[in-house]
Amino acid sequence: MSQKREWKTIKEYQDILFEFYNGIAKITINRPRYRNAFTPTTTSEISDALYYCRECQDINVIVLTGAGDKAFCSGGDMHVKGHGGYIGTDGVPRLNVLDVQKQIRSIPKPVIAMVNGYAIGGGHVLHVVCDLTIASENAIFGQTGPRVGSFDAGFGSSYLARIVGQKKAREIWFLCRQYSAQEALEMGLVNKVVPFDSLEDEVVEWAETMMQHSPLALRMIKAGLNAELDGQAGIQELAGDATMLYYMTEEAQEGGRAFLEKRKPDWSKFPKMP
Ligand code: S0N
Numbered sequence: 001m002s003q004k005r006e007w008k009t010i011k012e013y014q015d016i017l018f019e020f021y022n023g024i025a026k027i028t029i030n031r032p033r034y035r036n037a038f039t040p041t042t043t044s045e046i047s048d049a050l051y052y053c054r055e056c057q058d059i060n061v062i063v064l065t066g067a068g069d070k071a072f073c074s075g076g077d078m079h080v081k082g083h084g085g086y087i088g089t090d091g092v093p094r095l096n097v098l099d100v101q102k103q104i105r106s107i108p109k110p111v112i113a114m115v116n117g118y119a120i121g122g123g124h125v126l127h128v129v130c131d132l133t134i135a136s137e138n139a140i141f142g143q144t145g146p147r148v149g150s151f152d153a154g155f156g157s158s159y160l161a162r163i164v165g166q167k168k169a170r171e172i173w174f175l176c177r178q179y180s181a182q183e184a185l186e187m188g189l190v191n192k193v194v195p196f197d198s199l200e201d202e203v204v205e206w207a208e209t210m211m212q213h214s215p216l217a218l219r220m221i222k223a224g225l226n227a228e229l230d231g232q233a234g235i236q237e238l239a240g241d242a243t244m245l246y247y248m249t250e251e252a253q254e255g256g257r258a259f260l261e262k263r264k265p266d267w268s269k270f271p272k273m274p
Contacts, residue, residue, distance in 0.1 A: 002197050005204070010052065015042040017067070018049045023060040024207045025053045026114075028067050035074035035118055036066035040088035042077075043097045050103040060215060061207040062107065064130060065114035066123075069196060072113065072139070075121025076150070097122055101129045101155050105226055106237055108219040110210050114203045115139045116196065120178075121148070125156035128163065131222060133189070134203050135181045136196040141189060142178040162229060164189055216245075 007019035007026060015038070017028040027049050029036040038046075046064075053059045066072040076097065080086045085093030104111050104126075113119070113127035115135040121144045127133050135141075145151035151173070161169035164187045171177075181193040194202045210218060223241050227234035246252045251270040258265035 002199075003201055003204075005200070011049070013045040013049070015039065016045045016049060018045075018052075020059070021204075022208070023058065023211050024063060024204065025049070025056070025059045025061075026063045026065065027053075028065050029073050030067045031077075032066070032068035032070065034077055034079075035071035035120075036068075036123065037074045037077035038086075038097060038122065039077045039080050040086050040092075040094045040096055043094075043100050044088075046100050047096070047103060050100065050107060053109065054103075054107050060109060060211045062109060062111045063114050063203055063207065064104070064111060064126065065116055069117060069136075069138070071117040071123070072115040072119040073123025073126055074118055075123045075125075075144070078148070081150075097126070098154065101125065104129045105155070105230070108222065108241070109215070110207075110218060110222070112203055112206060114199060115141075115181075115190070116199055120144055121150070122152065122156075125152050125160075128160050128189075129155050132191050132206065133184075134199065134206060135184060135190045135193050136199045137181055137193055138196055139181040139184070139190075139193070140178050141181075141184045142176065143173050144176050146173065147176040159229065 005021050007021045010018045010020050010025065015029065015031055017030050019026045027046055029038060029042060031037060031042065050062070053062045076086050082093045085095045087093050110132065111130045113130035113133040115127050115133055117138060118140050119127045120142055124141055124143055157169060157173060160172065164172070168187055181190065184190045185193050192202065220241055223238040227238040251267065254265050254267070
């Protein structure tokens with residue numbers, strides 16, 4: 001039996017719920033009528049929430065999910081698909097889910113996809129880019145692009161191939177089949193499959209376990225795992241973290257202090273580790 005939790009609303013949005021519980025932020029795509037398909041409004045709201053999560057000191061782990069028991073996310077909302085992207089309320093076509101994908105990968109905190117039903121098309125890519133995926137037994141995974149007139153040749157393909165291998169990634173994209181949660185587990189696409197009623201309990205337990213560990217260590221591991229795959233952008237993130245750590249040292253402080261005190265810095269007192 002699932003445990004009842006008091007999730008507190010962090011901020012009100014139109015298309016998403018953004019809630020907090022015990023160090024965990026939960027972002028829920030709240031368009032169950034359309035199997036939680038996203039519009040430009042949905043994705044810009046997720047971006048805004050992720051920015052908040054990055055800045056907020058009280059948030060340690062982020063959970064991304066969909067409302068209801070049918071879908072995590074069914075990708076871009078076909079009702080607003082126009083020439084050049086998904087058309088927002090301003091009439092401009094956009095593919096701004098790409099910004100969300102990049103944010104999920106670069107936010108220096110673990111992101112868990114809590115997949116509670118269909119993760120399809122651009123919705124599948126969203127779970128792929130999360131650090132971890134916990135799925136309910138009724139979850140179904142797949143890409144539809146070549147069948148419905150789209151594709152994601154970015155993280156949705158290359159990172160997918162890193163996870164499931166080149167042959168399987170090509171199968172997923174070329175054949176546009178749907179895969180059960182069990183099949184997804186067997187191909188390493190998800191971390192764990194649990195009954196629907198215990199999905200949130202399991203996700204919260206994983207989050208709480210990670211929260212017992214060093215946030216900085218988790219941050220560096222995430223940056224390192226990304227850096228291997230993300231080229232110069234990945235190295236920039238890892239290097240940024242190295243700079244942050246360097247700024248925490250007395251040696252770095254000495255440089256700044258010496259400049260302000262108009263003297264030569266004295267580096268001699270700092271250890272040169274072998
Ligand atoms: C999810 C599916 C399998 C669920 O089937 P089920 O349970 O039988 O429900 P339905 O009766 O089909 O659906 C219920 C209602 O929900 C609507 N709906 C479902 N999905 C969407 C959707 N994606 N957009 C709009 N509406 C949706 C149905 O129409 C139905 O409404 P009513 O009751 O009025 O008929 C099944 O629904 C399904 O297969 N859905 C479509 C899944 C799909 O093909 N998704 C891909 C969409 N495209 C992308 O995601 C492209 C991504 C992309 O464009 C991209 C590429 C590269 C870089 C960026 C992007 C980007 O997105 O920005």
